[in-house]
Amino acid sequence: MNPPSLIAFDFDGVICDGLIEYFETAWQAYCQLFQPDETTPPNGLDQRFYPLRPVIETGWEMPVLVAALVKGAEDQQIIDDWPEMALPYLEAENLTKEQSVQTLDGVRDQKIQSDLQSWLNLHRFYPGVIDRLKTLLDSDLPIYIVSTKEGRFIQALLAQSGVDFPSDRIFGKEVKRPKYETLRLLKEKHSVENIWFIEDRLPALRAVAEQGDLDKVQLFLADWGYNLEGDRATATQDDRIHLLSLQQVVQPFDQWI
Numbered sequence: 001m002n003p004p005s006l007i008a009f010d011f012d013g014v015i016c017d018g019l020i021e022y023f024e025t026a027w028q029a030y031c032q033l034f035q036p037d038e039t040t041p042p043n044g045l046d047q048r049f050y051p052l053r054p055v056i057e058t059g060w061e062m063p064v065l066v067a068a069l070v071k072g073a074e075d076q077q078i079i080d081d082w083p084e085m086a087l088p089y090l091e092a093e094n095l096t097k098e099q100s101v102q103t104l105d106g107v108r109d110q111k112i113q114s115d116l117q118s119w120l121n122l123h124r125f126y127p128g129v130i131d132r133l134k135t136l137l138d139s140d141l142p143i144y145i146v147s148t149k150e151g152r153f154i155q156a157l158l159a160q161s162g163v164d165f166p167s168d169r170i171f172g173k174e175v176k177r178p179k180y181e182t183l184r185l186l187k188e189k190h191s192v193e194n195i196w197f198i199e200d201r202l203p204a205l206r207a208v209a210e211q212g213d214l215d216k217v218q219l220f221l222a223d224w225g226y227n228l229e230g231d232r233a234t235a236t237q238d239d240r241i242h243l244l245s246l247q248q249v250v251q252p253f254d255q256w257i
């Protein structure tokens, strides 16, 4: 296995652990949407929310997951049936997906505008990953971040950990295109085939695997990120996708596959 000619990392769930921020934002959006009597989260609700985070595909589901937990849904039921379960919680309150996501974005925007530092402080980095990024930035290997988070926030989060990540190496939400399109663009820009892409969401990796012209891209599912046991089991069966651990990601590339 040749080492990569270019490497691209997803951000949330690969480099950055944003679970505390997710829960806080989701809880506040839930309170605005569902108007509960109690606006302080019940003890331990955050700890139930964190491992269930992978069931969420899009933002509108975040406050709904809080609602489901508050209203007594079982964790296993959520893992098994979330796509069918989610919408009825909104419908029962005459709410729409649009209202849910707008409320969520509003809560987040407000936090960022009123106190950016407090918002940044709600994020953590996975052990060893920051040092690995620094080493890679100092090497000749082109390194990119391909994310659905706003690039400027990614840069601010990395900066507070002492990583000066060039803004032209970050492709965030603002580029408004699927991750496989960004990989295709990088492939052409650098004239490379052997791209390694590290991502914690199985559907995003699958979408790359479906692109015939990206067949040389090595796909890694970050097993420490926002995915479920079932996703990791699927990845081990899939001959395009490699399961990667936090122990491996900090090691030389010959230990990755």
Ligand SMILES: [Mg+2]
Pocket: 010, 011, 012, 013, 014, 199, 200, 201, 225, 226
């Ligand atoms: Mg991710």
